[in-house]
Amino acid sequence: MPDSRNADVLIVGAGPAALFAIFQLGLYGLRCHVIDGLGQPGGQCAVLYPDKPIYDVPGFPEIDGEELCERLLRQAAPFEPRFTFGRTVVDLARDPGGKWLAQLDDGSHVRADHVVIASGIGLFNAPPDVGVADAELKPGPAAAWPLERSRGGIVVDPATFETSEPGLFAIGDACDYPGKLRLILSAFHEAALATQGIRRRIAGGKAASVEYTTASRRIREKLGQS
């Protein structure tokens, strides 16, 4: 399969949850490949409300979706994610070596150790409150996976954001758990906990130590800070 690309983590979707997941995973040396059916980063944020003010992103009394996504992209940039836009995942399976193998609609493949589903739209029928035209609502490949669902999301363990399928994680509007709110600020928390869930899997089940960006020289160096 000569066209297959490798990444530590494949992220399906490129909205705020995905963009912040790139940053969180990058802090711990994990390289991401992000695939989104839209032609640009930002997901719903960029498509549904690029210039509509959002008031509940912490620290921003007012911000529009476009600026938020631009800032999240800038925050993730030091970790050099690879993006594939305008493509959808049509099949996702394990290869004989246990890695995830995603097939895209142009026939190409991406191989990764872990997968994070961060796409609210296109993966399933979107819930009615998302406000997308009916024409865009078609079941995506996830509709065929044997994943437990509830309230339009994939059921995850809220300690790790892992789905019932080991190594497959879901965050943002794609996931559901008790108390779940479909807020961007929760997606950020979910991305951070999924990152630790992935690190724990890599460490063979042991909790990996968390570093604080204010105190870690290693992280400051990664971010190009002195």
Add this chain to the structure above:
Amino acid sequence: MPDSRNADVLIVGAGPAALFAIFQLGLYGLRCHVIDGLGQPGGQCAVLYPDKPIYDVPGFPEIDGEELCERLLRQAAPFEPRFTFGRTVVDLARDPGGKWLAQLDDGSHVRADHVVIASGIGLFNAPPDVGVADAELKPGPAAAWPLERSRGGIVVDPATFETSEPGLFAIGDACDYPGKLRLILSAFHEAALATQGIRRRIAGGKAASVEYTTASRRIREKLGQS
């Protein structure tokens, strides 16, 4: 008790978790009284790293604690919180009517329907990694409460952030649950879910509908936006 003041929610601590809780609770019409032993808002953020860059607040490639707190205060300001600085809660109990009654170290009282503990420091001995001088580590009133603890925090239900004591919530570094990370971004999520937990209690256990700030005219009006 002529000096007693009333609030919908008493928040113990005035760090980022508390400041964002004011905003979240305010969106749903709940008025907060915030008490902190420090002389200013911001908690650890203002005391331990006012001018130290933080790199993992979503949407801010770099921000210092002072600016973050200033922005959170500005975001919460439309909801006109009451602040009491330089005072600590020395006793917290239920009055005969079932309301919470907090006694402060100057003898005054604050009465509230719900309490959110959002103070990592001063409420218990801080965990070793917080880096506060030993002199500041003395058990606070919470040390006497019959609350389940783990890893230096109060055990909460991560769907509601309610402790084992009904009506008493904990967020930020004060709480613990499976997967808990002591990150500011998680505190924001915890504040949002605690808000819905409080609303559910007010609604007699029914889930209260969540409004999105981009779409809700009521919320825009509350924020002084057209």
